[in-house]
Amino acid sequence: MTPSELSAIAARADAATPGPWDLQESHQGGAILLRGTENDNRLRRHPQSHLQIVPRSDAAFIAAARSDVPALVAEVRRLRAAVEALTPLARLGLNARQWAAENMQNVEEVLEIAHQAVDRLAEINSSKHGTA
Numbered sequence: 001m002t003p004s005e006l007s008a009i010a011a012r013a014d015a016a017t018p019g020p021w022d023l024q025e026s027h028q029g030g031a032i033l034l035r036g037t038e039n040d041n042r043l044r045r046h047p048q049s050h051l052q053i054v055p056r057s058d059a060a061f062i063a064a065a066r067s068d069v070p071a072l073v074a075e076v077r078r079l080r081a082a083v084e085a086l087t088p089l090a091r092l093g094l095n096a097r098q099w100a101a102e103n104m105q106n107v108e109e110v111l112e113i114a115h116q117a118v119d120r121l122a123e124i125n126s127s128k129h130g131t132a
Helices: 003-015 058-130
Strands: 021-025 031-035
Touching: 003 058
Parallel strands: none
Antiparallel strands: 021 031
């Protein structure tokens, strides 16, 4: 899912009437969309039918949901798969960092011994060649 597709979905959701939304069963089959509460003036039904009159932004949101929801589900699955694939690498990185933190003193001791060995070799080398 591209950033522009995700932004378009978010814009439709932001433009739609705030929830809660619900469905009421119709006597003729199907359902009637209810938005808000009975005391909320956002809830309007046409007096001669069971059709719900909704703002254009709500209708656009509802119509797009049929393609938006599967796209969002696919994106969530893709991201979960990516997280699952990266988890072993993250653990490896954390383990390496923990090992380094726990063994840094050992590394410093090994470096000190190596420096002493280099200094001692330099002394031996200079005494062999008669330089001091």
